[in-house]
Amino acid sequence: MKEYNPKKIEEKWQKKWEKENTFKAVDPPASGSKKPKYYILVEFPYPSGDGLHVGHPRSYVGLDILARKKRKEGFNVLFPMGWDSFGLPTENYAIKTGIHPVVATKENIEVFKDQEKKLGLSFDWDREINTTDPSYYKWTQWIFIQLFKKGLAYKAKMPINWCTSCKIGLANEEVVNDVCERCGSKVVEKEKEQWMLKITEYADRLLKDLDKVDYPERVKAGQKEWIGRSEGAEIEFKIQDSDNSVLVFTTRSETIFGCTYLVLSPGHPLAKDVNPKTRAINPVNNKKIPVFVADYVLTEYGTGAIMAVPGHDQRDLDFAKEHSLPVIEVVKKDVLVDSGNFTGMKSEKAREEIIEWLSKKGRAKKTINYKLRDWIFSRQRYWGEPIPMVNCKKCGWLPVPEKDLPVELPKIKDYKPGKEGESALAKAKSWIGVDCPKCGFRAKRETDVMPNWAGSNWYFLRYCDPNNKKKLADPKKLEYWMPVDWYNGGMEHTTLHLLYSRFIFKFLWDIGVIPKPIGSEPYKKRTSHGMILGEGGIKMSKSKGNVINPNKIVEEYGADVLRVYEMFMGPFEQTIPWDVKGLKGAQRFLKKVWRLKDRVGNEIGDGRDLEKTVHQTIKKVTEDIESLKFNTAISSLMVLVNEMEKQKEISMNYYSVLLILLNPFAPHTTEELWEELCDDGLCWNSEWPKYNPKLVKEEKVSLIIQVNGKVRDKIETDIGLSEVKTKKIALSSDKMIKYIKGNKIKNIIFVKDRLINFVI
């Protein structure tokens, strides 16, 4: 082929890869194969009706590069893809158009899959999964039943966030500024029976085990923040002239002598009984203090009541000023003052001793509080996994027998939730009625479905054994593939999705579904890619009309150009604006590589310089891919190509190194060139080159000569020159003579092969 024609090339290789199942991950025991496994996971997308966004390929291409490199290095790579396809947009679309979510989902998936295939991603498509497939959600339901059996799923009447428009209960994290995150309508409180998951039981382990994993510090910080562990004490304040008492939670019991009033949250059981004359008794000094009700104290956190210490807490101080309440300072320079027997004690010691003293009197106990709350797991919607539970008037809540799983979504015509907010499933009368699994009398199915998270909590396990009909996954396969070696996804999922899936994994590990040797953490390493913004740095959105469709780019420039551009545009973790012009640079680069083939000759023709650059490039690209520094990896490849352009003839040897290094980034172009020029094998599975450390080093260096830290001259020297010799050469130069003339050299700083600095 004379001209670079990406369209033809890409179609050709994509067909071949599909036909030959090139990127299939081999399950154990692979006969004779001793390749170590490597499991690379990218967050699976929600197949929306909008199709792929240029943000998707950023993650997929980045990790595809890693996957392709690992294969070359001899790993048995698992790099799968699937669809997280339950969700509201599809349901809302169904309500609007009457098109069944199953149909819409199928269409959307076809579009997504086609778009992804056109990017040349090396997924093992044999392992494709879909959370809305009954053979998949059978196991999502099965996990729920196991949680129920262990007492970790329970029903509770909860004051929930109720969206007045969506007619759906929202979890706390789905409410933004008192409005529904999805539709922007007003959210009110409503009492509702909800299925809850006891994630709080795992709070400590979710926190502690962060030490075992390789996540970015900012991600760990997010997890810690969300769990919000704080050590403190519950202290009892008796209400005067009453049998009631108020428990408060505090992390700073050493400040109790400065407590001048109590505050209850509006939801506190005693809040109704509080009046301006109510007094509580401070257990350390028997002072009678007023009691208030205020909404700056949260019902759900701690005991729903606080001891207010305006001398040492800003919010208490604000409140005290507003109500002209006394402010007492009881800690000065970390030492207690005006605090009875504890005066003069260091605050850290006093904190412990005060609790101990009050504990002996039965008025306090040490406790640990978490911000983390149990997880509301019910949604009154249609397009989700039915919660596989049955309610019998006689026997109560019972799980559907496992042999009857999956509980499939019934076919209905109207997907709208009921007016009271009940799930649309409540309309499927014949589906609801079921025999009680225990007593056999007529009972009713649960009509709530699970939230979006349910399917994505454990999907990475199913990839290990996607077609297993008897088990969630074969333990042998899990033991081989798990844990995930490298997980990449969006920053927006680093708190909740990560926490929830870690919780479910730990639970499955506890009950023996996950083989013990794997350990109780699902992801060894987590990274996050940055968002791609529209041109000019504004978010891409339909309303702004600045959404870029990756397939248009593929049409015009080719997938390899898009891949190289997205990886070159800037640091992988960083948010970055899209720039059409940048595509041109990527295109020029690949064209240059293409044209270089005409200069490939035999073994002669390479200068020593090219040899050095080749080895330096191998080193740089090898290291940069491992740290996701794709932008600098590509720039070093550009340097190599620029250097090759200067040569009259390039050896096959060096050109093939270039092709292998570039292959993960531009798999189609390099494969085509490889086929044309190389006699043996394919580029994708050619061994990753190794560099010679001796050849990476420069033999000559440009040594900097400074005077008082300012660069005044440079000299070309051999490496390893001693201080004495360097000094001699440096001082003999005309420039230096000029600069130093008439001054006394006070000090000389010498850094070998880098610089010499004269301080005068």
Place this chain on the structure above:
RNA sequence: GCCGAGGUGGUGGAAUGGUAUACACGAGGGACUUAAAAUCCCUUGGAGAUUUCUCCUUGCGGGUUCGAAUCCCGCCCUCGGCACCA
């Protein structure tokens, strides 16, 4: 308000204590062409001298150091996350 990330040419960025601005885009000039595209060559941080050269420059102000984009202190701004967490 708190937590996290960041601020470097006209633009995206490189450099994590040692030549600031690699690589790329854009722009200007030139070659090829009837012309355009494509391709190639040169110039390109700013200011002043223009043959040698000098001074300034990494958000702002200090500090440490022979030497700071990089480390420390204070401030300003942008982006992301969380919302009274006792």
